[in-house]
Amino acid sequence: MHIASLLDPSRIASDLAAGSKKRTLEQMAELLSRGLDSESSPEVFSSLSGRERLGSTAIGHGVAIPHGRVAGLQQAIGAFGRYPAGLDFDAADEEPVRLVFALLVPAESTTEHLQLLAGLAEIFSRPDLRARLLKAASPEELYQILLDQAP
Template sequence: MELADILAKGSVLVCADITSKSQLFEHLADNAAKTCGQDRAEILRALSEREALGSTGLGNGLAIPHGKLGSLKQVIAVFARLIPPLDFDSVDDQPVDIVMMLLAPAGAGADHLKALSRVARLLRTEALVDDLRRADDPARIYELLTAPMATTYAA
């Protein structure tokens, strides 16, 4: 699964002045609702229910909030770069500035796991994360996220 398959160009956000996790989730849900035609409240509910199980803040300024929606047809992603970073209750207690939200159909166990794995692997690439933190143009961020990793970033 390639990120370009689940991340629309219009779903890359550079967010200034987000002051809480709930405000971030609202912003992500607004974008996702427009992208996939799902109910914003249902998206917020899915994200909040998953987050209540434990923070999706991975550490190193990264978070992958995710949830499942029964009526969704395919996995979708929304990326946000936060300026300034936001307290996210991450495992390392550090604020988050790189967020990739994933939504999957309720019955899409394998696709959901593939998407989570792909995003986690991608965000472990230090050079990519450094480039994402320097970029403030959504088109450039989309380009970085969807470029073939083998030719763009040496492992």
């Protein structure tokens, strides 16, 4: 998996703020819905929040990877948001989440879904990458940093 196959510059936000996990998932659903049909955002939010109710998607070190499945989606897509102030995401390490990569896959993509999650977890486990993402000056710089990554 190469992260470039999931991302589009329009689905990256550099300075988001949210007072709750729910608001974060709404913002990520809005980003993921860019380029999809205009009524997809509520369905995307429902998928992300349904998965989050099963347990936190925070993976530690200030990173969360909320994910979900949507019927009719042709291929996996991702969105990236940076939350400079951090937010409580019920992470096991209790660190506030500052980096959120949301993943959406077609409803029938079980194996691909797991492979993508594993690849993303590997990418975001790198302290040097997390530091560069936190210091990036713009969405364009975030996009370029993410494009340069491979698991």
